[in-house]
Amino acid sequence: DTExxxxxxxxVMGMTNKKSLKCEQHMGHRAMYWYKxxxxxxxxxxxxxxxxxxxxxxxxxxRFSPECPNSSLLNLHxxxxxxxxxxxxxxxxxxxxxxxxxxxxPGTRLTVL
Amino acid sequence: GQQVMQIPQxxxxxxxxxxxxxxxxxxxxxxxxxxxxxxxxxxxxxxQLVKSGxxxxxxxxxxxxxxxxxxxxxxxxxxxxxxxxxxFCAGSSTGFQKLVFGxxxxxxxxx
Numbered sequence: 001d002t003e004x005x006x007x008x009x010x011x012v013m014g015m016t017n018k019k020s021l022k023c024e025q026h027m028g029h030r031a032m033y034w035y036k037x038x039x040x041x042x043x044x045x046x047x048x049x050x051x052x053x054x055x056x057x058x059x060x061x062x063r064f065s066p067e068c069p070n071s072s073l074l075n076l077h078x079x080x081x082x083x084x085x086x087x088x089x090x091x092x093x094x095x096x097x098x099x100x101x102x103x104x105x106p107g108t109r110l111t112v113l
Numbered sequence: 114g115q116q117v118m119q120i121p122q123x124x125x126x127x128x129x130x131x132x133x134x135x136x137x138x139x140x141x142x143x144x145x146x147x148x149x150x151x152x153x154x155x156x157x158x159x160x161q162l163v164k165s166g167x168x169x170x171x172x173x174x175x176x177x178x179x180x181x182x183x184x185x186x187x188x189x190x191x192x193x194x195x196x197x198x199x200x201f202c203a204g205s206s207t208g209f210q211k212l213v214f215g216x217x218x219x220x221x222x223x224x
Contacts, residue, residue: 031210042201042214043156056211090155100209101146104155 004105006091012111015081021108023074023091032074033102034066035090043090049074050096081112115140117204117215125221132192134218136185136202143205145178145185146212151198159187192222 004025013019023032030051035043048056049068063085065077074091088109092102116139126132136145144163148156160169162178162185169176175188185202202215 033210040219042217045211045213048210050210056208094210097209100144100205100212101158101161102156102212104157106155 004091004093004103006089006105006108008108009106010109010111012113013078013081014113015083017081018077018079020078021076021089021091021110023076023105024072025093025103025105026072027093027103028071029093029103030071030096031094031100032068033092033094034074034076035092035104037088037090037107039087047076078110081110083112086110086112115204115206115213117202117213119200119202119215119218121218122216123219123221125223126192128194128222128224129191132189132196132220134187134200134202134220136187136204136215138183138204138206138213140183140206142182143209145182145202145204147176147185147187148201148203148214149198150201150217154198156201189220192220194222194224196220197222 007022032049034046037043045058046060047066052068063080067075088107090107091105094100094102119136146161147159150156160176166180167178173190177186199217199219201217203212205212
């Protein structure tokens with residue numbers, strides 16, 4: 001299984017809502033990532049988890065809260081988002097090695113009203 | 114911070130023509146990866162280059178890593194309509210997990 005799955009595919013939320021994005025992989029990868037991608041822009045790294053511990057936080061606002069409950073799952077909890085947070089949120093995973101090919105999920109398209 | 118620029122931003126070619134995208138980093142890279150993202154899709158890994166001056170080929174695609182490990186290129190010979198998409202280089206200089214994506218080159222191929 002070389003697939004990263006993400007749910008939901010689409011999400012519309014108000015600025016006062018709390019929601020969560022979910023990501024799952026069964027490739028045995030011990031590094032997992034969250035990226036944000038705006039239209040016609042490259043993916044921007046948000047968070048990296050290595051061995052289920054947060055290893056990189058790219059100065060992301062606290063309204064985004066990542067969680068890695070186990071080696072296969074990655075969540076992104078959302079609270080009090082702004083309209084400018086509307087984007088495609090991509091999850092990725094990779095081995096912990098220098099051959100760090102990242103496998104991306106299909107993404108969650110988030111709209112904040 | 115590290116910046117990775119790609120040129121051109123966009124290229125429209127006729128099927129059968131060649132295509133090249135260039136990637137330049139503001140810092141020396143430990144490795145560079147290339148990804149392709151189809152319209153409405155997600156990035157898909159193409160290749161990784163690690164050594165200075167490295168050249169790798171995948172069928173019609175040729176990838177190069179510069180001698181100074183600050184630039185890279187992707188050349189597609191005889192483009193096909195299936196090559197349509199945005200090509201991103203992505204490099205790391207401070208740790209292999211911290212990839213910085215280039216600005217991307219969007220390729221359109223007309224039959």
